[in-house]
Amino acid sequence: MAKKKKIAAEVIAQDVIAEGIMDLRLKTDLAEDANPGQFIGIYPKNKSTLLPRPISICGYDKNEGTLRIVYRIAGSGTAEFALYRPGNHVDILGILGNGFPTDKAQGKRVLIIGGGIGVPPLLGLAKELKEGLGENFAEDITMVMGYRNSETFLADEFRNYGNLFIATEDGSVGTKGNVIDACRENKIEADVIFSCGPMPMLRGVAAYAKEISAKAYISLEERMACGVGACLGCICKTKNVDEHSHVNNARICTDGPVFDADDLEL
Ligand SMILES: Cc1cc2nc3c(=O)[nH]c(=O)nc-3n(C[C@H](O)[C@H](O)[C@H](O)COP(=O)(O)OP(=O)(O)OC[C@H]3O[C@@H](n4cnc5c(N)ncnc54)[C@H](O)[C@@H]3O)c2cc1C
Ligand code: FES
CATH class of the missing domain: 2.40.30.10 (Translation factors)
Structure with missing residues (x-):
C-alpha cells in the first residue's frame, strides 16, 4: 500500500x-x-x-x-x-482508505447503488469497471442513484458506463422513493453490489442483496476525526471478533471505508 x-x-x-x-x-x-x-x-x-x-x-x-x-x-x-x-x-x-474490491466484479453482473453525497465515489468506480485496466471488467453494469429532487448531479456521466435508474424523494425524476424502491420497481438482479450512501440506505442495500442472492460491498461515510487509524473516532461493529483483542470493532478510516456487508453488524 x-x-x-x-x-x-x-x-x-x-x-x-x-x-x-x-x-x-x-x-x-x-x-x-x-x-x-x-x-x-x-x-x-x-x-x-x-x-x-x-x-x-x-x-x-x-x-x-x-x-x-x-x-x-x-x-x-x-x-x-x-x-x-x-x-x-x-x-x-x-x-x-481501502477502496472498492474491483476484482470481485470481474465477469459479474454489477449493480452500483448510491444515495445523496454517497453518489460521487461511485462515478470513479463505474468508470474503472467499464474502462479500467482490463482484469476488472464487469459483465454488465446497472446503476441506481438516489437524489432529493431533480438536481441529479453526475447522472449524465454515469450513463457513459451502463444502464442508469434514478430515484428521487419528490418523484420529479425516475422512481418516487428511495433507491431500493427503484431496484424493486425495475426488478434489478445482480451478482455483486457496490454501494455508498447514508446508513439507513446501506441497511436497505444489504437486505436487498440477500433477497437477490448478491454479494454487497458498502462504503460507510461516517464521521471521522484523524482519518489515519489513531483516534478510534470512527469505529463500526463487525461480526468477526479479533482473536487477540476480543473486540469486534473496525476502524472505518483504515479498515474501510468499504466493507463486505456480511462482515458488519449494521
Ligand atoms: C470516508 C468519507 C468520505 C466522504 N466523502 C464525501 C464526499 O465525497 N462528498 C461529500 O460531500 N461529503 C463526503 N463526506 C462527508 C464530509 O466529510 C463531511 O460533510 C465534512 O467533513 C463536513 O465538514 P464541514 O467542516 O463542512 O462540516 P462540519 O461543520 O464538520 O459539520 C457540518 C454538518 O455536517 C455533518 N457531518 C459532518 N461530517 C459528516 C459525515 N461524515 N457524514 C454526514 N454528515 C456529516 C455534521 O453533523 C453537521 O451537521 C465523507 C465522509 C467520509 C467519512
Ligand atoms: S478517524 Fe481516527 S481512527 Fe478513524
Missing part, C-alpha cells in the same frame, strides 16, 4: 454542479495512488477547524496527475473549500 502523505495540491478548477454541490479538481502527485472508493483528507486553512475533512475521490487522471472530488457544502470546512479558485493551494492527506 502506498504511504500516506500530507501534501499541497493546486486547485485547477471548481464549479457548482447543483445547489450546494461543488466539483473540485486538484493537481497532485497523490493521483497516481488513487483507486475507486478511497478518499483524501482536506485541511481547512481556518486553524479553528483543525481536522482534515474526509472527501471521497470521485475521479482521477493518473497521467495528468489530477484528482476530482464532488462535495456538499455541509459546514464551515466545506464552505471554505467552496471559495477556492484556480491557482489556490490546499493541504491534503492521502490516499486514505
Whole structure:
C-alpha cells in the first residue's frame, strides 16, 4: 500500500454542479495512488477547524496527475473549500482508505447503488469497471442513484458506463422513493453490489442483496476525526471478533471505508 502523505495540491478548477454541490479538481502527485472508493483528507486553512475533512475521490487522471472530488457544502470546512479558485493551494492527506474490491466484479453482473453525497465515489468506480485496466471488467453494469429532487448531479456521466435508474424523494425524476424502491420497481438482479450512501440506505442495500442472492460491498461515510487509524473516532461493529483483542470493532478510516456487508453488524 502506498504511504500516506500530507501534501499541497493546486486547485485547477471548481464549479457548482447543483445547489450546494461543488466539483473540485486538484493537481497532485497523490493521483497516481488513487483507486475507486478511497478518499483524501482536506485541511481547512481556518486553524479553528483543525481536522482534515474526509472527501471521497470521485475521479482521477493518473497521467495528468489530477484528482476530482464532488462535495456538499455541509459546514464551515466545506464552505471554505467552496471559495477556492484556480491557482489556490490546499493541504491534503492521502490516499486514505481501502477502496472498492474491483476484482470481485470481474465477469459479474454489477449493480452500483448510491444515495445523496454517497453518489460521487461511485462515478470513479463505474468508470474503472467499464474502462479500467482490463482484469476488472464487469459483465454488465446497472446503476441506481438516489437524489432529493431533480438536481441529479453526475447522472449524465454515469450513463457513459451502463444502464442508469434514478430515484428521487419528490418523484420529479425516475422512481418516487428511495433507491431500493427503484431496484424493486425495475426488478434489478445482480451478482455483486457496490454501494455508498447514508446508513439507513446501506441497511436497505444489504437486505436487498440477500433477497437477490448478491454479494454487497458498502462504503460507510461516517464521521471521522484523524482519518489515519489513531483516534478510534470512527469505529463500526463487525461480526468477526479479533482473536487477540476480543473486540469486534473496525476502524472505518483504515479498515474501510468499504466493507463486505456480511462482515458488519449494521
Ligand atoms: C470516508 C468519507 C468520505 C466522504 N466523502 C464525501 C464526499 O465525497 N462528498 C461529500 O460531500 N461529503 C463526503 N463526506 C462527508 C464530509 O466529510 C463531511 O460533510 C465534512 O467533513 C463536513 O465538514 P464541514 O467542516 O463542512 O462540516 P462540519 O461543520 O464538520 O459539520 C457540518 C454538518 O455536517 C455533518 N457531518 C459532518 N461530517 C459528516 C459525515 N461524515 N457524514 C454526514 N454528515 C456529516 C455534521 O453533523 C453537521 O451537521 C465523507 C465522509 C467520509 C467519512
Ligand atoms: S478517524 Fe481516527 S481512527 Fe478513524
